Amino acid sequence: MTMTNDPETIDPAFFAWLDGELDEAAAAAMAARVAADPELTMLAQQHRALGVTLRGVFDPVALAPVPDALLEAARSGAKVIDFTAARERRRGWMSSGWGRQAAAMAASLAIGLLAGRTLLSEGGSEVPVALAGGQLVAASALKDSLSTQLASAPAASGPRIGLTFRDQRGAVCRSFLDGAASGLACRDGARWRVRGLFQAPEGQGGAYRMAAGPDPALAALIDSQISGEPMDAAGEAAARTKGWR
């Protein structure tokens, strides 16, 4: 049977296989059938890339802090709720989610959402982040760039700063690009807490181009955090003068 992209002609078991819905024997049979059929192989790659794209776009929403208005709405109906405890639980949920996510992403080819663990374990002297008091914070050259560099006057080498803006709690946040990683860090006291770290897309062509687009995850993270407009050059310089407070 010849397969085409017309969904009506594709065996539903093909998609069930893609989604892990088949039992072991049926999955093995479908895997063999796909492997033997270049058209089905291509279709499988395209649909996997689509899944990666969707998660790459929407997962950062679930990783971002919940807006105060929504927290308040949930809190208003609670008879007794320990606000801080709820927030800590959410953090716990998020950090466990990140690990799972990193594994899932690596397994499915793509944008390497949150490469933090990888960088921490493999980066050696290049590591741009460190653990301080259980928090991921910017370190070494990245920390220096975040504290001193103006996006309007980028350094010739090393980390580059993208956008500077205030988040919904008023903290100054800056996006950055550092070698293979890009991310977002926000000022917390004297530190830059890393709120997201993403592996730069690998050069991939064909069916993967879509999945390998440049950091939709970072853009989504910024969109979920930003309050108002990003700072212009003057605002950025003024914020630096005030020590990013």
Next chain:
Amino acid sequence: MTASDAFDTGLGELLPKLRRFAFSLSRDAADADDLAQRTVERALISRDQWQAGTRLDSWLYRIMRNIWIDEARARARQAKVVRPLEDGEEAGFDPRPGQDAAIDLERVMAAMARLPDEQREVVALILVEGFGYREAAELLGLPIGTVSSRLVRGRTALLAMLGE
């Protein structure tokens, strides 16, 4: 833990995922947060209807989906048309790294918004939220075959809109 405590704790923990589901149903961030907000409000009013020991996430997602569908009907009455994305349309984000990425986000949300409601919700539940076919079918009150065929049509249409 009482049922009420379980509800409050669970709701607090599920807020991030609820937001994600809202984003995948909505066409922009403002609509999404509005939807999440109203879902939480309705959930709190109806909290006695949730049975302790059953899945709170499915219960909340069902509420959100019902609100969304009700509003979709209202939107249809207003004959509000989704504007198609023009080629090379600028998203208006400035020099943030990955300005193309911001366009990707817009493109994906716009493409999702162009799916029929019944396909979008299945795509969101299964491909974004990670529900199994059977779980999604139970949540939506549909036969599993209906869910899987809507998923095929939805993901195929998305691929046509987003792929090369």
